[in-house]
Amino acid sequence: MLLKNGRIIENGNLVQKDVLISGDKIAKIEKDIKNVNVKMFDLNGKLVIPGAVDVHVHLREPGFSEKETYLTGTSAAVKGGVTTLMAMPNTNPVPDSKDVLLMIHEKYVSQALAKVFLYGAVTMGQKGKSLANFREMKPYIKALTDDGICISDLGLLKEAMYEAKKEDLIICSHAEAKEYGLGAESEVRAVERELNLVAETGCKYHFCHLSTSEAVDLVRLSKTSKLDVTCEVAPHHIFLCQNNMQYNPNFKMSPALRSHGDMRRTLQGLISGVIDMLATDHAPHTEKEKSLPMDKAPNGVIGLETLIPLAYTGLVRTGKLTFEKMMDVLTFNAAKRFNLPHGKVEVGGLADLAVLDIDALHVYTYDEILSKGKNSPFIGTEMFGMNKLTTLNGNVVFNEI
Ligand code: DOR
Numbered sequence: 001m002l003l004k005n006g007r008i009i010e011n012g013n014l015v016q017k018d019v020l021i022s023g024d025k026i027a028k029i030e031k032d033i034k035n036v037n038v039k040m041f042d043l044n045g046k047l048v049i050p051g052a053v054d055v056h057v058h059l060r061e062p063g064f065s066e067k068e069t070y071l072t073g074t075s076a077a078v079k080g081g082v083t084t085l086m087a088m089p090n091t092n093p094v095p096d097s098k099d100v101l102l103m104i105h106e107k108y109v110s111q112a113l114a115k116v117f118l119y120g121a122v123t124m125g126q127k128g129k130s131l132a133n134f135r136e137m138k139p140y141i142k143a144l145t146d147d148g149i150c151i152s153d154l155g156l157l158k159e160a161m162y163e164a165k166k167e168d169l170i171i172c173s174h175a176e177a178k179e180y181g182l183g184a185e186s187e188v189r190a191v192e193r194e195l196n197l198v199a200e201t202g203c204k205y206h207f208c209h210l211s212t213s214e215a216v217d218l219v220r221l222s223k224t225s226k227l228d229v230t231c232e233v234a235p236h237h238i239f240l241c242q243n244n245m246q247y248n249p250n251f252k253m254s255p256a257l258r259s260h261g262d263m264r265r266t267l268q269g270l271i272s273g274v275i276d277m278l279a280t281d282h283a284p285h286t287e288k289e290k291s292l293p294m295d296k297a298p299n300g301v302i303g304l305e306t307l308i309p310l311a312y313t314g315l316v317r318t319g320k321l322t323f324e325k326m327m328d329v330l331t332f333n334a335a336k337r338f339n340l341p342h343g344k345v346e347v348g349g350l351a352d353l354a355v356l357d358i359d360a361l362h363v364y365t366y367d368e369i370l371s372k373g374k375n376s377p378f379i380g381t382e383m384f385g386m387n388k389l390t391t392l393n394g395n396v397v398f399n400e401i
């Protein structure tokens with residue numbers, strides 16, 4: 001297939017180039033590729049980038065297909081230009097054994113439109129009582145997490161860290177010590193105590209969805225003291241804060257929206273590189289659940305379809321990040337940390353690509369959402385850089401050109 005008249009990033013500049021894809025790889029990148037007898041897409045100046053790698057997605061299946069399915073979740077992913085994702089384990093059954101992992105793996109291979117990799121649970125049933133068998137799960141997972149639940153038994157967490165270290169697996173933490181409430185302090189205290197255990201055990205560690213300035217400071221310090229720690233931030237925590245909070249469950253998630261200062265400092269953490277990657281925490285719920293009163297509605301917001309345009313609009317258009325750095329936080333840093341396949345816009349690069357319309361202003365609407373969950377706080381938000389075409393292994397999996 002030939003992507004004609006698009007643009008790519010070359011040494012920091014946008015340059016017009018044609019991209020020829022052959023099989024699952026990019027075969028040629030040149031100014032004007034002619035006389036090739038293949039399917040052609042006229043990109044008309046759109047930007048070709050590697051598809052995003054999102055390490056934090058709640059796909060909901062098995063067990064909660066009323067919220068999302070492998071098909072609807074990955075349809076939302078490829079619409080948004082996300083080509084690889086990691087699926088969270090708060091499903092039913094919980095992937096805490098080889099058998100459950102094999103069952104889930106089989107389902108997504110036949111039903112998913114994007115590349116899906118799995119987390120294994122840290123504790124059996126995510127109950128925080130006894131450890132799952134990491135060695136048995138290792139061939140089928142990319143990392144371990146009990147996301148949604150913070151492991152509060154620090155003895156057990158320490159044991160998990162030693163076990164994970166033996167298997168060379170990363171533990172990913174939803175750091176929220178509920179004994180300190182649901183405010184900023186709950187995150188800061190959890191990150192603090194977990195970093196102490198990481199220092200003691202030498203385990204590879206990753207913090208999910210950091211939302212507070214002090215937690216970012218703690219991670220910065222841990223990196224300077226050479227702990228093997230990485231972290232992510234969600235778009236809603238760098239682009240929204242309590243001041244944007246509406247009395248609407250689409251603004252309710254865990255961790256919650258924080259202060260304006262926290263928003264600015266987490267954004268700064270991403271810009272400075274202390275925060276390694278953007279990840280959506282895509283957490284679909286049914287409209288029925290999300291129309292309950294604020295205090296009854298479940299936590300979570302969707303994010304797959306707005307990840308890239310929010311990043312482009314809020315980070316690159318505003319001059320906060322270069323295109324290269326945007327691709328680092330959307331794709332390369334996550335792929336490197338979790339050893340995931342990803343596209344690359346160069347000859348020989350894997351053709352897992354997204355094609356963005358960076359010139360057109362788009363207003364994100366309820367009607368366009370492909371996820372089963374419609375719970376986005378960004379409905380009505382203006383954004384540039386919507387994805388228009390997605391290729392996976394050189395095949396078109398989303399096309400709105
Ligand atoms: O907002 C959230 N939603 N935070 C979590 O930790 C869990 C997630 C979910 O599964 O809905």
Ligand code: ZN
Pocket residue numbers: 147148149174208209254255
């Ligand atoms: Zn979480």
Ligand code: ZN
Pocket residue numbers: 056058088147148281283
């Ligand atoms: Zn989550």
